[in-house]
Amino acid sequence: MRVETGTAAAVDTVTLRAGAVAALLGTVLYVVVSVAHGNPPITDSAATLDHVAERSWWLHAHLANVLAVVLWLVALVVVTRVLRHDRSAGLASLAAATMSVATAVYAVYFGVHGVGLTALADQWAAAEPGAEHGTVIAADAVLAVLGSTAFVAQGLLGSSVLVYGAVLAYSRALPRWLGTFGMVTGAGWLTGAVALSFAVIVPFTVLGWLWMIAIGIVLWRRANTASRG
Numbered sequence: 612m613r614v615e616t617g618t619a620a621a622v623d624t625v626t627l628r629a630g631a632v633a634a635l636l637g638t639v640l641y642v643v644v645s646v647a648h649g650n651p652p653i654t655d656s657a658a659t660l661d662h663v664a665e666r667s668w669w670l671h672a673h674l675a676n677v678l679a680v681v682l683w684l685v686a687l688v689v690v691t692r693v694l695r696h697d698r699s700a701g702l703a704s705l706a707a708a709t710m711s712v713a714t715a716v717y718a719v720y721f722g723v724h725g726v727g728l729t730a731l732a733d734q735w736a737a738a739e740p741g742a743e744h745g746t747v748i749a750a751d752a753v754l755a756v757l758g759s760t761a762f763v764a765q766g767l768l769g770s771s772v773l774v775y776g777a778v779l780a781y782s783r784a785l786p787r788w789l790g791t792f793g794m795v796t797g798a799g800w801l802t803g804a805v806a807l808s809f810a811v812i813v814p815f816t817v818l819g820w821l822w823m824i825a826i827g828i829v830l831w832r833r834a835n836t837a838s839r840g
Contacts, residue, residue, distance in 0.1 A: 640682070660728075673725025686830070706778050709774050717767070719760065766801055776796065
């Protein structure tokens, strides 16, 4: 069964439900991992290595966070598909490209965070007394890379939410309040990244979670409408 609403493209219910589940599951993963992650002592390499070594789940948590953002990408690709015959179709394609780049950069950032620090923490834990200096130097380098990519990744995610918000605000096919919500959220997220301030990024990340939950609900309801049609 397919649905056509206004100028929106007809999209099968399976695709709509897949997008909804991706949005909701991705957000749950993002929230759980963020809460578990906490604030590691990144200004002290040795303390960071101790912090990671004490957490056997560190690698898996960061891979789960990468998966969360990939699921967000899936959900937003479904949104783009819904809009492919809407007047916002061109902008939606640009938004999908932006989110694709953001996902790739975020995957590298959290991949290094998870895989790189876990490998170094294992070396640190296994090192003979007095032989830890080389591991600390390597950790310094990894943390420097993470520091240089963190705000780029966050800025790209914020930009993606901002652009998708603009798309939805312009669209005639999906609720425009989703667009306003997305633009406010994305603008704040991007501002925090430009200002190099996680104190600004974090509250807008929380709004981003709520926005993505709303996306999931809208897609699921659209699928319900299609199944009844």
